[in-house]
Amino acid sequence: MTPADPVQFWDARYGDTDFAYGDQPNDFLREQAALLPPGDALCLAEGEGRNGVHLAELGHRVTVQDLSAVGLAKARRLAAERGVSIETCCGDLQEFRPRPESTDLVVAIWMHLPPPLRASVLAQAIAALRPGGHLILEAYSPRQLALGTGGPPSIELLVEPEQIRRELTGLELLVLVERQRQIHEGPYHHGTSAVVQAVGRKPAARTP
Template sequence: MLHPDDRHSPWDQRYDTAEYVFGTAPNDFLAAEAHRIPPGRVLCLGDGEGRNGVHLAALGFEVTSVDASQVGLAKASRLAASRRVAVQTVLADLRTFEAGIGQWQAVVAIFVHLPPDLRVDVHRRAVDALAPGGVFLLEAYTPRHHDIGGHGGPPRDQADLLMSLDGLRAELIGLDLVVARELERDVNEGARHSGRSAVVQIVGVKP
């Protein structure tokens, strides 16, 4: 996750194409579990080109999509307009983005792979940002993803960006984990996320 002032960031370069790199359909896990989110405000972290935020907006949620790529967020706005829904986009670095306290009915993090120290801090702030009854929803690649030759996700030399169920349990103190599992599944999300994958899935509810 790079500073938004870096206009030559890899994510801007990656998204600078007419194609939606990860597709326009929502993440399967998010789509299956969105029914757990109470009506209201949803914060999508690292929402990129907006496929997940736009899906949630179409379900009637008030969505804010945060990302460090201006190019990605511009595509998110175009996708929202094409679906006739509204999504607020915020260009921000997750190192400094302030989500507030008790303000959101859900915080969503789909394949948001951050350096460990930053990830721990972002997850702590995400828990704080949830209102009572709010939902934290996450899917990410696990270290086993490399073992099975999975496509997509952080490269082998950045394996510390991958997540495990045990690690996430420790990072998400304060939530009741109603879904907490590691599994292998087929992911089909554009050219960058395609094929057999080893993932961890979390749905946590704030009491």
Template sequence: MWNERYASEEYMYGTEPNAFLAEHAAMLKGPVLSLAEGEGRNAVFLASLGLEVLGVDSSDVGLDKAQALAGKKGVKIQTEVADLAEFEPQENHYAAVVSIFAHLPGSIRRRLYPLVEKSLKPGGIFLLEAYTEEQLPRKTGGPKDLDMLMSKAKIEQDFANYEPVLLRVLEREVQEGQLHTGLASVIQFIGRKKA
């Protein structure tokens, strides 16, 4: 499905970074792991700040576009084609992990997030923005599956071992390419791995 979605020459979610990520990027140090990186807009942005970034995605088509975008912007990123249902990040390696609209079924989250926690160095940052369950009836982006949408309760459960720096649910205008456009209900989370 994602290879089909990314097959167009156009960048489906645009080439600018996610606004929440850009707002808090100063908190991040490298190396950074970006989950479900897609066409590279966030990895390329982080690389432009001088951070080492690995973008992981199941779509080789998306990651090819990510590398093309990096070349166009004159930065280097690493990419890895991987199914997040099977991906195993390197332990105690990353200073930050970002998850921008990386909506996963609960069964995959329960497997992946503990591995991500192990991949973070002590004091490392996990930064996430996702659509909330309230987004389900809207036509402004996000999956049409309640299990894949997030809530405060899901965040608190999935990231119980982190020190919360920020956790909020809000409505905001999302303008990211043609597929994330309009007023949306989102959850934003920044957690620090306890030392």
């Protein structure tokens, strides 16, 4: 079940002075980004900007997208405090259309969407990657409902590994795993969690 007014919900969540999910990057993103060269990066449903700011600190040219103007204002403040710059894009993923082959990295951390929209967004993300580019994703699986340590309370918004495998068709999957791990990201993600992690690489262009 999604909020009746998602903008109002997320603006309220990000309205506190503290960061709802902390100001440090997601652990899986941190691990995987350390393996990649700097380039252009696009972070989807990025909220208060912690992952995008981390990528900027690594030398990436970063654009962060989110529905909440309140969250993105905090993202810009966090970037300024860390001495880096990011671009922000406020809008609904239903209307978001990144340019084809415009980025080297797409990040989707906790991007929980209804399945048809998620599939559409991921297809556009793949199209937005340049040859050789990467997509990094982490999301809660349905096993998370029994744990209650974060994420949406609706099974419709949680993901199975096989769904992600299908939706990332067109990428070489370097990582696709479901696991339980400890997550400590602010007050809303805290404790043993059931997640799906994926990293895909777009095949390099073939030389004639």
